[in-house]
Amino acid sequence: DQQVKQNSPSLSVQEGRISILNCDYTNSMFDYFLWYKKYPAEGPTFLISISSIKDKNEDGRFTVFLNKSAKHLSLHIVPSQPGDSAVYFCAATEPSNQGGKLIFGQGTELSVKP
Amino acid sequence: NAGVTQTPKFRILKIGQSMTLQCTQDMNHNYMYWYRQDPGMGLKLIYYSVGAGITDKGEVPNGYNVSRSTTEDFPLRLELAAPSQTSVYFCASSYGWDSGNTIYFGEGSWLTVV
Numbered sequence: 001d002q003q004v005k006q007n008s009p010s011l012s013v014q015e016g017r018i019s020i021l022n023c024d025y026t027n028s029m030f031d032y033f034l035w036y037k038k039y040p041a042e043g044p045t046f047l048i049s050i051s052s053i054k055d056k057n058e059d060g061r062f063t064v065f066l067n068k069s070a071k072h073l074s075l076h077i078v079p080s081q082p083g084d085s086a087v088y089f090c091a092a093t094e095p096s097n098q099g100g101k102l103i104f105g106q107g108t109e110l111s112v113k114p
Numbered sequence: 115n116a117g118v119t120q121t122p123k124f125r126i127l128k129i130g131q132s133m134t135l136q137c138t139q140d141m142n143h144n145y146m147y148w149y150r151q152d153p154g155m156g157l158k159l160i161y162y163s164v165g166a167g168i169t170d171k172g173e174v175p176n177g178y179n180v181s182r183s184t185t186e187d188f189p190l191r192l193e194l195a196a197p198s199q200t201s202v203y204f205c206a207s208s209y210g211w212d213s214g215n216t217i218y219f220g221e222g223s224w225l226t227v228v
Contacts, residue, residue: 043222105156
């Protein structure tokens with residue numbers, strides 16, 4: 001049972017356009033959501049996060065939106081750049097009374113074409 | 115500025131062999147983790163440690179063992195390698211995993227069991 005789901009394994013976007021990566025979750029008690037970015041042959045690196053009490057967090061070209069009623073979050077990258085091509089993992093933090101672990105989605109591979 | 119360092123980068127094992135994946139971090143983090151990444155499956159937590167002398171099972175601990183004798187080191191042991199353990203392994207560390215504490219990953223170890 002996948003608690004964090006990224007249903008799109010891949011996404012292709014033209015340079016300069018918006019990239020939207022989606023993530024759904026099942027546990028309404030998750031209290032923090034994070035996005036990690038992973039290049040080939042490297043470990044994932046932290047990109048941006050959002051607390052469950054907020055609905056938007058912005059950092060430069062990256063914005064994460066959280067819709068708690070729909071149990072859905074999305075990462076917007078605008079404008080997209082070829083260097084953004086990577087695998088993006090959505091992750092959620094269990095509350096401490098459920099173990100406090102970080103649960104990852106399957107990842108979405110983003111390809112930004114020049 | 116080493117961060118999380120894991121070795122070896124690549125290894126081929128025969129079925130039934132044993133080996134240890136080494137992991138060390140220089141950020142004085144209390145929390146350390148081992149994840150495995152299988153294609154299309156995201157990152158699964160194998161074992162974690164909240165401090166020296168303390169370890170606990172994650173989502174997929176079977177076939178693995180860990181120890182945490184120092185704050186810096188968190189080796190992962192495979193006692194009887196099986197083809198199902200062919201994967202990419204990531205060691206990671208953080209100050210904690212509540213409230214969205216960022217997890218820092220190593221570069222990964224590619225293990226093939228034949």
